Amino acid sequence: MAEQVLDTLDVALLEALREHPRAGLQEIARIVGVARATATARLQRMERTGVVTGFGPDVDVTAAGFGVQAFVTLEIAQGALEEVHRELAALPGILEAHATTGRGDVLCRVAASSHEALQQILVQLNHSASVVRSTSVVALSCVVPWRTLPLLRSEAAPGSGRSPSYR
Structure with a gap:
């Protein structure tokens, strides 16, 4: 797959999804401050290019009995x-x-x-x-759990003419 450069709006959408995993797309768009069609198009592109790989629940294997x-x-x-x-x-x-x-x-x-x-x-x-x-x-313990948002935020390209109000 081709490398995808994420901009600040893409990262804001991913952050909103991470912080509000049960929210619908309309609510995610409202949180980020963009139209639903914009949020939909961005998320579909990130799915199509393999940036977003799923929307399933995160599972803590320790809490599930595998400590x-x-x-x-x-x-x-x-x-x-x-x-x-x-x-x-x-x-x-x-x-x-x-x-x-x-x-x-x-x-x-x-x-x-x-x-x-x-x-x-x-x-x-x-x-x-x-x-x-x-x-x-x-x-023995997890010092830093799996995370992606700090990395994505640090390298996000400036938004596409739109300054997301999220964060």
Whole structure:
């Protein structure tokens, strides 16, 4: 997908959606101070270009019973990334995995209901013929949760001739 440059109005719409997730589009447009058609067109463009990937609820995995989390670095066999991708996707406890540079090849974020359940996930990972070595670091607490708005705000292009009244 082509890189999308967001302007201050786009960011204001995203911020309003984040702060008022149950509001309808008419209400979001009112909060931001634009016409509903403008808000609709902007949000549809951000969906079409992949900037907005969903409107589902955010889930706190700790509150849902998966309070043990870890980051696992995998060193994998040469050329085994596709196989590792399939294996990781089949493990429900893998929240996300990223191919990386440096000593490890893949960094995984893992969640489990207990230390024993985490150990089972680690054993499953180490049984993979594609995994040469793994290193685990248990997360004690979340210092900065997943967020995007500060980054988007910091790099937003000036609005398209319109100064949103939001914020």
